Amino acid sequence: MIASFADPGQRTSPAPFGQALAALAEQDTRVVGLTADLGKYTDMHVFAQVHPDRFFQMGMAEQLLFGAAAGMAEVGLVPFASTYSVFAARRAYDFLCLDAAEPNLNVNIVGGLPGLTTGYGPSHQATEDMAIFRGMPNLTIVDPCDSIDITQAVPQLAAAEGPTYLRLLRGNVPTVLDEYDYTFQLGKAAVVRGGKDVLLVSSGLMTMRALQAAEKLAAHKVDVAVVHTPTIKPFDAETVLHEINTDRLAVTLENHTVVGGLFETVASHIVRAGLGRRVVPIGLPDEFLDAGALPTLHKRYGLATDCIVERVLSELA
Structure with a gap:
């Protein structure tokens, strides 16, 4: 049930993370790749095929994965360590925090299956990963939309100071932006579409x-x-x-629980700035989600496009 969230017939790019990391390694000999028995399912296998001497299979041991990556960063390498987001956030948090974040090392964590991108159920649905990680000092958090975001983010993450966490979109990833x-641009938000009636602030898919x-709402004469x-921390509050x-x-839209993610990030900045603006959250509920087919689950939990249209129209009524 690790299915693509791409729509039928939509343009996609195969394994953009793996392709981008392999290309970066051609330019920078410090780049290394590690995984915790999930190379194929985090697109790290693409890197491993091109640079087998710089790839490290750590087995099902996420704490070891992050500890080893921190050691590599300590001696000047630029590690990218991949696993599922649930294992990075829930199982190996302390190792990432103390081994990489506290000494501010350039360790790049790549988390597969963020939010509701699998139908496997609560054991693999990382619906609260950003909430867990937002409180970690020094950690940069990136939630990419598509293959463009991922391809352009990889070299910027490698060049950034301190540890980073990338919410990976894997396999055949839509090309949209x-x-x-x-x-x-790492740390920056972007106005990708203008409109006078409604503002949608979104991250990730x-x-x-x-x-x-927005295209469908235009048919209802809503601009x-x-x-x-794409960068949740540090957050571009100014834009x-x-x-x-x-x-x-x-309206905020996120593939994450409404607790501790994009919505609460935006809301906290609004309060601190004294703006007094109301924001409507569209995101996942504060509960463990069902297992099933992705289209069914996205509709059930309000992430499907038609659900967004209906919610916006109801707020405008």
């Missing part, structure tokens, strides 16, 4: 859904703006608050 004159919803926030401080309906 190239149609919007967009370039990924929900930016794709936000753009789709929708979309702000993509987002500038867009929110209008009389438009403001």
Whole structure:
């Protein structure tokens, strides 16, 4: 049930993370790849095939994975360590915190199956990973929308100071943002679509859904703006608050529980800035989710494009 969330017929790019990491390693001999028995399922196998002498299979031992990556960073290498997001956030948090974040080492964690990108159920659905990681000092968190985001993010993560966490979209990943004159910039949000009636602030695959919803809402004569926030921490409050401080309906969209993710990040900055603006959250509920087919689950929990359209129209009614 590790299915693609791409729509039928949608343009996709195969394994953009693995391709980008392999390409980066051609330019930078310090780059190494590690995984905890999940190379095929985090696209790390692409890197391993091209650079077998710089790939390390650590087995089903996520604590060891992060500890070894920290040791490599300590001696000047640039490690990218992949596992599932649930194992990174829940099982190996302390090792990432104390081995990589506290000494501020360049350890890049790549988390597969973030949010609701699998139907396997609570054991593999990392619906609270950003909430867990947002409180970790020094850690940069990136929630990419598509293959463009991932490809452009990888070299910037490698060059960034301190540890990073990438919410990986794997396999055949949609290609969306190239149609919007967009370039990924670490730590920056981007207005990818303007609109005078509604503002959708989104991250991850929900930016794709936000753009789709904006097109459908245009048929209802609703003009929708979309702000993509691929970096959750550090958060580009300046750009987002500038867009929110209008009389438009403001909505956040995230593939994450509404507790501790994008919605609460935006809300906290609004309060601190004293803006007094209302924001409507679209995200996953604060509960363990069902198992099943992804399209069914996305509709059940309100992440499907038609669900977004219905919610926006109901708020405007």
